[in-house]
Amino acid sequence: MSKVNLLERRNFIKGMGAAAGAAGMAMAAPAMAVSQSANGVKWDKEVEIAIIGSGFAGLAAGIESMRLGAKDVHIFEKMSYFGGNSAINGGLFAAPGTPMQKKEGVNDSVERMVQDQLKAGRGIADEALLRHVAEHAVEALQMTFDAGSEYHPYLQQLGGHSVARTYQTTVSCGAGITQPLLKECRKLGVQTHNRAKFEGFLVNDEGKVEGFKIRQGYYFGEEDTGKLMHIKAKRGVLMATGGFAQNVNLRMAQDPTLTAEVGCTNAPGATGEGMYEMFRLGAIPVHLAHIQSGPWASPDEGGFGYVSNYSIYNFPHSMAVNCLTGERFMNEIADRKTRADAELACRDKQGNPLPPILITSYKDSKKHPNTKKVIKYNVGWKFDSVEELAKHFNVPLKPLKAQIKEYNQYVKSGNDAQFGKNMTKAKGKYIEAPFTVVRLWPKVHYCQGGVQVNTKAEVKDSFTGKPIAGLYAAGEVCGGVHGVSRLGSCSIPECMVMGMTAARTMMKA
Amino acid sequence: MSKVNLLERRNFIKGMGAAAGAAGMAMAAPAMAVSQSANGVKWDKEVEIAIIGSGFAGLAAGIESMRLGAKDVHIFEKMSYFGGNSAINGGLFAAPGTPMQKKEGVNDSVERMVQDQLKAGRGIADEALLRHVAEHAVEALQMTFDAGSEYHPYLQQLGGHSVARTYQTTVSCGAGITQPLLKECRKLGVQTHNRAKFEGFLVNDEGKVEGFKIRQGYYFGEEDTGKLMHIKAKRGVLMATGGFAQNVNLRMAQDPTLTAEVGCTNAPGATGEGMYEMFRLGAIPVHLAHIQSGPWASPDEGGFGYVSNYSIYNFPHSMAVNCLTGERFMNEIADRKTRADAELACRDKQGNPLPPILITSYKDSKKHPNTKKVIKYNVGWKFDSVEELAKHFNVPLKPLKAQIKEYNQYVKSGNDAQFGKNMTKAKGKYIEAPFTVVRLWPKVHYCQGGVQVNTKAEVKDSFTGKPIAGLYAAGEVCGGVHGVSRLGSCSIPECMVMGMTAARTMMKA
Structure with missing residues (x-):
């Protein structure tokens, strides 16, 4: 993947150089940097607001700007289809103080x-941004209801x-939003506009x-x-x-273990060139080293x-059971990083990966x-007996049986003495055959990394600390919001609220 | 500090704009980005090799390039004094297979x-760079002997x-190098050249x-x-x-707890503008989130x-003893991050910082x-009795006495049952009054973060993955080498070897 990207980029750079030459502009680092002086540019189009990307953040920005009276808003998407990586995630949306929480009697709050x-951010999350998003999450959820x-x-x-606060689309997928x-x-x-590459x-x-x-018209x-078109955006450009x-070279720069062989849940377009272009403009890179792996994925698909x-x-x-020992090895609802680290530690005697199993009553x-x-x-x-299950995965039967018995005690008592799992949602749900x-x-x-933004979605400049005029960013391209580990279902509210x-x-600018 | 810097930068940017205008150059993002097209520049000076910064990396590069036959090498230092932050560190130099290891019978190797x-890098260190540095560390040490x-x-x-491999200058300070x-x-x-700001x-x-x-002539x-001078560098520019x-805004972008109130061991010039300028040129930001705190520092100076x-x-x-409990709370020779995290967890009952104490026999x-x-x-x-010591720091006496007794058992047995500390260097050194x-x-x-480099000290471009021609980087400005936590005394060899x-x-270019 990444090798292809690099080649593509070289071609792209070549193309750009030619265009710049035609326009007769001098550029800083023209063969490398892609941004250019706007001086003397012949604009092909002038728009009021330009949005680059058509995921949750871009779409929410489109709707909100029209509602606020914008007349001429354009969304540019590089792929042939709209929705970006947002369209293929789990469609999970966390918000505090929702109608369903009231119905289910869940006591929740922004705080x-x-x-x-x-807590999941382990001390380095951006509290102001988290609070801003939580405060407006119900509004964003309402926008999806309305749509x-x-x-x-x-x-x-x-x-x-700490409580149930996550909606999920009936299609169990982001496309439902x-x-x-x-x-x-x-x-x-x-x-x-699809096939329109920034x-x-x-x-x-x-x-x-x-x-x-x-x-x-890009493929x-x-x-x-x-x-190649030159587009002027009167009120601003939202990245x-x-x-x-999906950019293997750039993710390996942060974590050498994330090679091309490591699975990825993202759409192929998640290659980060918009983010890196903002760094070239002076945006502050934040927390790029914190790349999250989903602990709920399967090695079999x-x-x-x-x-x-x-x-x-x-x-x-x-x-969740370690196949080598037949025993549990984690709190099944700990934060993502805790679980991913625990799963990666499941190895056979030679140290090779031995994916653990998740056992549920059918x-x-x-x-x-x-x-x-x-x-x-x-x-x-599906297995009709624990013997059948143990044989299939080569799990030692005796400890597995003992573990199931012990776990069912926790279901009964509501107290997980092994890993401190919150057993509220496990009430009455004993682990029993068939499985x-x-x-x-x-x-x-x-x-988790990206450009640093403030609660106005403005992008800070690394030298002045002030917003870069005319530039805005929202969604996963931003960094530092969640710190070391983002909680599941907190990305959709962030994307939409920040959009x-x-x-x-x-609209105020 | 950071507010002052921002103001300075604005003035600086203003000054630069004027200069660029005089030269009649068009620039991408001229008021923000500082790099410009070299087209039409009237060079004030032409040099063979330019080195920006006069710490370990810059000085080692200066010596090595002259030894290899360079004729015209220049070091530019923004401060009035030479040596940068390197001059005020601990002067600790780790290398495997040194003369002193042979003398002391220490069995060590590059591997x-x-x-x-x-291990300290926690899975995300750059193994190729670490090996390159370890392989050449003795050469670099020899360069300091020769000098x-x-x-x-x-x-x-x-x-x-895992073994004793660290030299320290007799002045216990980097200036000794x-x-x-x-x-x-x-x-x-x-x-x-001092007072020469990039x-x-x-x-x-x-x-x-x-x-x-x-x-x-900068102050x-x-x-x-x-x-303002325009300098051409024939063979390249080494950053x-x-x-x-020391740049509070930029370190807080990575970790909001690192406010201006948090102490810093660095020289005031460690403000990172060279690094951030390279990001604007397309260098890959790596591991900026990993900022290391020294667990050996004192809140009293x-x-x-x-x-x-x-x-x-x-x-x-x-x-090391927690003043609230009178008990040990860490392995005193664990890696820096492990110890810093353990110290930061020492709090009074209200959760306020309560610095722990380090007790040594006088x-x-x-x-x-x-x-x-x-x-x-x-x-x-200095205290003549444990009672006096406990009273001074308000440590509960009974558990402290018990802890000293227990720790001295570990000294005797060579086995730390509490934290698994390697007791080799503690042999015979019981904790006894006076303290x-x-x-x-x-x-x-x-x-730990900075620009990504390869084992040739070339700086990779985020789009092409290839080196940015004419640009080199060495020392702390580079990122990703050490991963999550750098071991003490491993910076000097890295800086010098990479320089x-x-x-x-x-010299080959």
Whole structure:
């Protein structure tokens, strides 16, 4: 993947040099840096607001800016399809003080959600940004209701959350949000352009981002395709370009173990060039070293697959077991980093990866729509007895039986003496045959790092500490919000709230 | 500090804009980015090799390039004095297979040193760079011998090292190395310029760094001082500009707890603008989130002070005690991060910081030259009895007495049942009255993050993955080498080896 990208980029750079030459502009580091002076640029198009990227952040910004009276808003997406990486995640949305929490009698608050996230952030999360997002999360959720998103009629309590506060789309997928938002954008008059690849900023003498270059009619992976256009953005450019989990070179720069062989849940477009272009403009790189792996993924299928949503739903009333020992090895609803680290430590006697298994009673697992699919596609298995299960995965039977007995005591007492798991959602759900079982192994899922922004979605300059004029960022392209470990279902509210925030800031600018 | 810097930078940017205007150049983001096109630049000076920064890396590069036949090598230092932050550190130099290890019968190897560092790096260190440095560390040490550096006649075993492999200058300070290296540089003909502040690169149409701007005659903290000069560097520009521990805004971007109130061991010039300028050129930011605090520092004095070297020397045969409990709370020679985290967790009942104490037998501590000084300057205290000691620090006497008794059992048995400390260097050194005691509290000490380099000291471009032509980097300005936690005494060999490496690469270029 990354080798292809590098080659593409070289072609792209070549193309850009030619265009710049034609415009007769001098550039700093022209063959490398992609941003150029806006002086003397012949604009192909002038828009009011330009949004680069069509995931949660970009779409929410589109809707909010139109609602605030914008007339001419454009979304540019490099892929042929809209929705970006947002369209293929789990569609999980955490918010405090929601209608469903009231219905289920869950006592939650902005402060509680912030505190849960600060804990997972291990001291280096951005408290102001977390609070800003939590305060506006219900508004963002409402935006999805209004657009027609549909959710399961129950809340989930995901790892690291102290209460149940997570909605999930009925399709168990982010597309259940991006599709309605895209429709709503178009209904409101937002103009959407696919195959439109961002190719660098155009900056005036005061350092303000006046516009940008885009390759219109671009085909992903063929860098010379499409036509280079110079687009002016009157109110500003919002970078909602996502993370870099699919850029193997850049993720290996932070963690040499994240080679091309390591699975990744992200869409192929998550290659990070928007983020790196902002660093070239002076944005502050924050927490790039913190790349999150999803502990709910399966080694038996590609990408996010069917197992991820299956196990996210089932973790609270399931038992994760090390196949070498037959024993539990983690709190099944600890935060993502804690669980991913624990899974990666599951090894055979030679030190090779030995994916642990997640054991659930079939009667409890079958409430989730993916249960049929994981069994159908052979990435999950149903067993009628513990003997059959142990044989299949070569787990020592005696300790496994003892572990099941012990775990069921915790279900009964509501007190997990082994790992301190919150057993509320496990109440009455004993581990009993028949069982459904999947294997677990972390996949690269989310980049906690990115550019530093403030609560107005402005991008700070590393030398002045002030916002870079004309530039805004929202979503995974931003860094530092969550610290060391982001909690599950906290990305969608962040993306949408910060997208809405960027729209509000631009409409005041 | 940081507010002052921001203001300075604005003035500086203003000054630069004027200069660029005079030269009639168009720039990308001219008011923000500092690098400019080299097209049409009237060069004030042309040199063979330019080295920015006069710490370990810059000085080693100066010497090595002259030895390899360079004729015209220049070192530019923004401060009025030479040596940078290197001049005020502990002067601790780790290397495997040294003359003193042979004398003391220490069994060490390149591989062993690499493995110790990989462990502290917690999986994300750059093994190739660590091995490159370890392989050439003895050469670098020899360069300091040749230049006239003098070392204590014993080795130390620092935290996280599995054997004693650390030399320390007789002055217990980095100046014991920078001063001789500076003298050697000048003897060989390297031209050294102080009050010469780097102000951005000058880059040609192919993206090659042709030269740079410097403010000659600059006074630190007065940004309009001095004269702007354009300097061409035929073989290349080596950035040896150090870390950003003194730039409060930039360190808080990574860790919001590292406010201006948190102590810092670094020289005031460690503000990181060289590093951030390279990011603007396209260098890959690596591990900026990993900022190391020194667990050997004292809250009772500013900066590195007297206590740091005192405690580094004494940790192996001392006992660190939590003043609230009277008990030990860490392995006194664990790696820096492990110890700093443990110290930061020492709190009073209200959760306020309660610095722990390091208790050493006076008879053992007095071998270190700083012992007299810490007592003289009231940052360390001598007590004739445990009762006196406990009263002074308000430590509960009974558990403290029990802890001393228990610890002395470990000294006897050679086996620390509490924290698994390697007791080799504690042999025969029982904790007995009279005692010397200092207080401990971590101070910001070292930035593990920086630009990504390869084993040729070339700086990788984030888009192409290839080296940025004409640009080299060495020392703390580079990132990712050590991973999560750098071991003590491993920075000097890294700085010097990578400086020498850069010289070798440039002389071949």
